[in-house]
Amino acid sequence: MARVRPGEAANPAPPTVQRIRVRFAKRGRLRFLSHRDIARAFERAVRRAGVPVSHSHGFSPHPRLSWIGAAPTGAASEAEYLEIGLTREVDPAELVEALDRALPSGLDVLEAVVATPPALADRIDAVRWAIELPGVAEGELRTAVDALLAEESVVIERVTPSGRKQIDVRKALVKATVVTASNGPGLATGTAAVAGCAILTAVVRQTTPAVRPDDVLGALDVVAGLTPPVPARATRMAQGLLDDSGDLADPLGTDRVTAQV
Amino acid sequence: MTSVFPDLEPLLPRVSKPVQYVGGELNAQVADEDEWDATPVRWALMYPDAYEVGLPNQGVMILYEVLNERPDALAERCYAVWPDLEALMREHRVPAFTVDGHRPVGDFDVLGVSFSTELGYTNLLTTLDLAGVPLHTADRDETHPVVLMGGHAAFNPEPMADFVDVVALGDGEEVVGDITDVVREWKAEGRPGGRAELLDRLAITDGCYVPARYEVSYGDDGGIAAVEPVGGAPRSVQKRTTRDLDEWPYPKAPLVPLAETVHERASVEIFRGCTRGCRFCQAGMITRPVRERSLQGIGEMVDSAVRASGFDEVGLLSLSSADHSEIAEITKGLADRYEGSNTSLSLPSTRVDAFNIDLANEISRNGRRSGLTFAPEGGSERIRRVINKMVSEEDLIRTVSEAFAQGWRQVKLYFMCGLPTEEDEDVLEIAGMAHRVIKAGRAASGHNDVRCTISIGGFVPKPHTPFQWAAQAHPDVVDERLRKLREAVNSDRRLGRNVGMRYHDGKPSLIEGLLARGDRRVGRVVERVWREGGRFDGWSEHFSFERWTESAEAELGPLGVSLDWFTTRERDRDEVLPWDHLDSGLERDWLWDDWQEALAGGEQDDCRWTPCFDCGVCPSTGQDIQVGPSGTQLIPLTVANPVGGNRFGSA
Known part of the structure; x- marks a missing residue:
C-alpha cells in the first residue's frame, strides 16, 4: 500500500x-x-x-x-x-x-x-435562442421586436451578485424573428405548446456579461412596454460561429457521431 | 389530472433553487396513472425540512424503497417548501405536492412524516395547510390522508398529538407494511366505520400509537395526573425492532439528487443501536439493542449503492461506526476493493477510544484525507463521568499525535454545554484540551501549521434517557459559559490562534427542549407560532426566539405552566412524564438509577463487552444484542472499474 x-x-x-x-x-x-x-x-x-x-x-x-x-x-x-x-x-x-x-x-x-x-471555445461566438411567450400575441411581439431592431443601442440593467451591470442588448443582438407555434411540442417543456403562443428567435453575439433571454425581454419592455403575463420559456437552440447571414456554424464540425436515441 | 406540475412550473423561475422542487432524481420512482389507480395504498413520505437536508435522509430512503417494492403500495416523497414558494403556492392555489409525481399530498392515503428533530414541527403544519388537510386530527374525515409521525422525535409525540393521527415507534421497515395491510383491508371492505374505525384498527397495530385514543388529565400542580386509553387502545405502546438487518438491505439504489444536498455520498448503515450508554444520547437509548450487519451484507450493500449512484464517497453509518466488531476487516476490504478508483470511505461517527491510525489510513487510502472528528462532549474528566462518555484525554492526545504525524492537518472536536451538574470550570477545560491538541500536533508534525476546531452545542435533555428528569440550563448560563470559554481559548495567543471555535447561542436549544419534553398542551404553542409565521425553526435565519416565548406565555400561562416549567425545571421520580406510556424497552427504574449514578459521577459499562446491566431492552423487545464475528466475508470484488463494470472493455 x-x-x-x-x-x-x-x-x-x-x-x-x-x-x-x-x-x-x-x-x-x-x-x-x-x-x-x-x-x-x-x-x-x-x-x-x-x-x-x-x-x-x-x-x-x-x-x-x-x-x-x-x-x-x-x-x-x-x-x-x-x-x-x-x-x-x-x-x-x-x-x-x-x-x-x-x-x-x-x-x-x-x-x-x-x-x-x-x-471548442474558439468555435463559438454566438447563441440562437427560441423564447416562447405564452399569452403574448404575435403582432404585439412583432411590433416590439421591430422597435428594438430600429434602435442602435438599448441598455438594460441587471442585478448580479457582484453588483448592478449595464448591458447593451441591442448591440449584441444579431437577428430576431417572430413565429407562432404550430401544434407541435413545446420547446422548453416537451409538453404541448400553448396554442397561438408567439415564439421569438434571437441570435445573440457572445459578450461579457452574456446577454440572456431575460435581458432580451427586458429590452423589449424598455422599447415597447412588452410584459409577458406568464414567465417566458427560453431554449438555447444552437451555439457556434456567426457567418455573414447571421447563421451559426456547427462547432463539432463534420466529425459528428449521431446518438442512437 | 393528478400532476400539479403545469401550475407549479410558471412559479419556479420566481423562487430560489427551483431544482429542488422538480424531482427526477436518479433512482426516483414515479407511478404512472394506471399504477396509481391500481395501487390500494399510496404513501406520501415527508421529511419536514428543506430538500437539501431531507433528500439524503436514510429513513425516508429506506421506507421509500420498502414500500415501492410492495405490490399493494406506492410511495412518493415531499419536503418542506421555502417561504418564497409557499407564498406563491398560496397566491396561485397550488396545493402541497410530491416531488416524484407532483401529485397533491391530499390525494394520498397516508402522509408519513419522519421527525429527526422537534424543530421541524411547524413545517408539518405548513404542509398540511397547503395540502388542504385540516390541522387537527379531530377535524379530518375519511377523504383525508392518515397523518403518521415517525423518527426519533416520535418517542415523545405529545406536542404533536393534536396534529397527527398515528405515531410509529421504533424501526420503520416492518411497521409500514403492517400499516399498509390495515389501510388496504379497511379500504377493500368499503371503509367500515369511517375514519374512526381505521384509527381504532391502527391503535391495536404493533408499534402504532394513536394519540386520540388516550385521554390525558392534569393535576393541581400543573403536572399530568393520568393518561388513560379509551376504546380498546393498549395501556402502553411498545416500539418496533427490526431483528435481522441483513434481511433489510435498504436503500439498494440510493437517490442521487440533482440539487446540492448536505450529504453527497452513498450511505450504508453498518449497525443499529448503541450500548455505550452516553446518558445524554437519546439515539443510543431508543435504538437498542445493538444489531450489526454482517461483513458480507455490508460488502454487498456498498457495491450496490456505489454502482447505482455513482457517488465517490461511501459513508459507513451508525451511532459509533468504529465500534463494529469487524470494522478493521470492513475498512481494509473496501479500501482494497476501491483501490485506484477515487472512491473514498468515511466514518461519520467515531469514538476516539475505538479509533486507531490504521483505520484512519484505510479510510483515506483511495480518497481525500479530510480532517478527523471526535466528540469528547465534555471538557473535564468529571463531567465526562457524569455523562458516561468515558474517553480519556490521554487517548485523544495519543490519537491526534499519530494522525498529525501521518500528515493530517486538522482535528475537529465536538462538545456540549449546559450538561447536568456542569460548572464553569468543566467548560473552561475545553480550552486546555484544545491547547494541548495544538501542542501535541506541532510536536508530532514538526511544524506549526496544525488546526483544532471546537464545536459546541447546547445540551437538550431528551425523553427515554437518564437525563429525562434533568433541568435544562438556561440560555443565559450557556451563553455566559461560552463567552468565558472563548476568553480562555484566546488567553494563550500562540496556541489560541490555531483553535477555531464554533457555537450557536442557547436559545434554539431551549425551544427544542420545550418540544422534546412537552406534553399535549405544548401543541397550542406550536400552532400559535406557526400561525404567526413560524417556519424552518431549525434555521437560524428563520428562527424567532421571541415568537416562541411570547406564544408560550400566551398559551401556557392560562394553564398554569410555562416555558420554564417544561425546560429548566428538574422532575422528581414520581412525576408522570408525558411519554411514560410509550415503551422504548428501557426500564424506568434503570433510567432513574442511572440518573442517580450520573449525579454521583459513577460510570456505566458497555454491555457488549461486560455483563448485562439490565436496562430492560433485550427482554422487552425479545431481541438480544447481535455482534460479530459474523463468520462471513466481504466479497473481494477486485474489478478494474468498480462502478460501472467493464462497459468500455478495460483490461
Missing part, C-alpha cells in the same frame, strides 16, 4: 490520452438545473457508465470535465457542450450511449466527437 507523504503527489493519476467533445440537451423540468447541478450529475454519470475519465492530480482529485458557457438556470437547451479527458481511447458513439443511459431523463446526450484543434 502506497502511503502518502507530505510533498508527494497524492494521486499519481494516469494521463489523458484522448479528449472527446459532447453535445447534450437540458430539457423539460431539468431546465431548472444550475450549471453546478449539471456538473455534479455528469461527474456521477461518468462513474456509473464506467467512462475511463482522467482525474486531476493532488489530494482532492477531480474528474477532467471542461465546460463551455452554461445556459442559465431555468433555460432549456439543445446545445450544451463539454469536453471529457480520458485515460484510454473510446468510441464516441459508445460513449454517447453509455453516458446517456447513466444520466437522468432530461439531461440527454446527443452527440460526441474526438476533439481536434482549435479549441
Whole structure:
C-alpha cells in the first residue's frame, strides 16, 4: 500500500490520452438545473457508465470535465457542450450511449466527437435562442421586436451578485424573428405548446456579461412596454460561429457521431 | 389530472433553487396513472425540512424503497417548501405536492412524516395547510390522508398529538407494511366505520400509537395526573425492532439528487443501536439493542449503492461506526476493493477510544484525507463521568499525535454545554484540551501549521434517557459559559490562534427542549407560532426566539405552566412524564438509577463487552444484542472499474 507523504503527489493519476467533445440537451423540468447541478450529475454519470475519465492530480482529485458557457438556470437547451479527458481511447458513439443511459431523463446526450484543434471555445461566438411567450400575441411581439431592431443601442440593467451591470442588448443582438407555434411540442417543456403562443428567435453575439433571454425581454419592455403575463420559456437552440447571414456554424464540425436515441 | 406540475412550473423561475422542487432524481420512482389507480395504498413520505437536508435522509430512503417494492403500495416523497414558494403556492392555489409525481399530498392515503428533530414541527403544519388537510386530527374525515409521525422525535409525540393521527415507534421497515395491510383491508371492505374505525384498527397495530385514543388529565400542580386509553387502545405502546438487518438491505439504489444536498455520498448503515450508554444520547437509548450487519451484507450493500449512484464517497453509518466488531476487516476490504478508483470511505461517527491510525489510513487510502472528528462532549474528566462518555484525554492526545504525524492537518472536536451538574470550570477545560491538541500536533508534525476546531452545542435533555428528569440550563448560563470559554481559548495567543471555535447561542436549544419534553398542551404553542409565521425553526435565519416565548406565555400561562416549567425545571421520580406510556424497552427504574449514578459521577459499562446491566431492552423487545464475528466475508470484488463494470472493455 502506497502511503502518502507530505510533498508527494497524492494521486499519481494516469494521463489523458484522448479528449472527446459532447453535445447534450437540458430539457423539460431539468431546465431548472444550475450549471453546478449539471456538473455534479455528469461527474456521477461518468462513474456509473464506467467512462475511463482522467482525474486531476493532488489530494482532492477531480474528474477532467471542461465546460463551455452554461445556459442559465431555468433555460432549456439543445446545445450544451463539454469536453471529457480520458485515460484510454473510446468510441464516441459508445460513449454517447453509455453516458446517456447513466444520466437522468432530461439531461440527454446527443452527440460526441474526438476533439481536434482549435479549441471548442474558439468555435463559438454566438447563441440562437427560441423564447416562447405564452399569452403574448404575435403582432404585439412583432411590433416590439421591430422597435428594438430600429434602435442602435438599448441598455438594460441587471442585478448580479457582484453588483448592478449595464448591458447593451441591442448591440449584441444579431437577428430576431417572430413565429407562432404550430401544434407541435413545446420547446422548453416537451409538453404541448400553448396554442397561438408567439415564439421569438434571437441570435445573440457572445459578450461579457452574456446577454440572456431575460435581458432580451427586458429590452423589449424598455422599447415597447412588452410584459409577458406568464414567465417566458427560453431554449438555447444552437451555439457556434456567426457567418455573414447571421447563421451559426456547427462547432463539432463534420466529425459528428449521431446518438442512437 | 393528478400532476400539479403545469401550475407549479410558471412559479419556479420566481423562487430560489427551483431544482429542488422538480424531482427526477436518479433512482426516483414515479407511478404512472394506471399504477396509481391500481395501487390500494399510496404513501406520501415527508421529511419536514428543506430538500437539501431531507433528500439524503436514510429513513425516508429506506421506507421509500420498502414500500415501492410492495405490490399493494406506492410511495412518493415531499419536503418542506421555502417561504418564497409557499407564498406563491398560496397566491396561485397550488396545493402541497410530491416531488416524484407532483401529485397533491391530499390525494394520498397516508402522509408519513419522519421527525429527526422537534424543530421541524411547524413545517408539518405548513404542509398540511397547503395540502388542504385540516390541522387537527379531530377535524379530518375519511377523504383525508392518515397523518403518521415517525423518527426519533416520535418517542415523545405529545406536542404533536393534536396534529397527527398515528405515531410509529421504533424501526420503520416492518411497521409500514403492517400499516399498509390495515389501510388496504379497511379500504377493500368499503371503509367500515369511517375514519374512526381505521384509527381504532391502527391503535391495536404493533408499534402504532394513536394519540386520540388516550385521554390525558392534569393535576393541581400543573403536572399530568393520568393518561388513560379509551376504546380498546393498549395501556402502553411498545416500539418496533427490526431483528435481522441483513434481511433489510435498504436503500439498494440510493437517490442521487440533482440539487446540492448536505450529504453527497452513498450511505450504508453498518449497525443499529448503541450500548455505550452516553446518558445524554437519546439515539443510543431508543435504538437498542445493538444489531450489526454482517461483513458480507455490508460488502454487498456498498457495491450496490456505489454502482447505482455513482457517488465517490461511501459513508459507513451508525451511532459509533468504529465500534463494529469487524470494522478493521470492513475498512481494509473496501479500501482494497476501491483501490485506484477515487472512491473514498468515511466514518461519520467515531469514538476516539475505538479509533486507531490504521483505520484512519484505510479510510483515506483511495480518497481525500479530510480532517478527523471526535466528540469528547465534555471538557473535564468529571463531567465526562457524569455523562458516561468515558474517553480519556490521554487517548485523544495519543490519537491526534499519530494522525498529525501521518500528515493530517486538522482535528475537529465536538462538545456540549449546559450538561447536568456542569460548572464553569468543566467548560473552561475545553480550552486546555484544545491547547494541548495544538501542542501535541506541532510536536508530532514538526511544524506549526496544525488546526483544532471546537464545536459546541447546547445540551437538550431528551425523553427515554437518564437525563429525562434533568433541568435544562438556561440560555443565559450557556451563553455566559461560552463567552468565558472563548476568553480562555484566546488567553494563550500562540496556541489560541490555531483553535477555531464554533457555537450557536442557547436559545434554539431551549425551544427544542420545550418540544422534546412537552406534553399535549405544548401543541397550542406550536400552532400559535406557526400561525404567526413560524417556519424552518431549525434555521437560524428563520428562527424567532421571541415568537416562541411570547406564544408560550400566551398559551401556557392560562394553564398554569410555562416555558420554564417544561425546560429548566428538574422532575422528581414520581412525576408522570408525558411519554411514560410509550415503551422504548428501557426500564424506568434503570433510567432513574442511572440518573442517580450520573449525579454521583459513577460510570456505566458497555454491555457488549461486560455483563448485562439490565436496562430492560433485550427482554422487552425479545431481541438480544447481535455482534460479530459474523463468520462471513466481504466479497473481494477486485474489478478494474468498480462502478460501472467493464462497459468500455478495460483490461
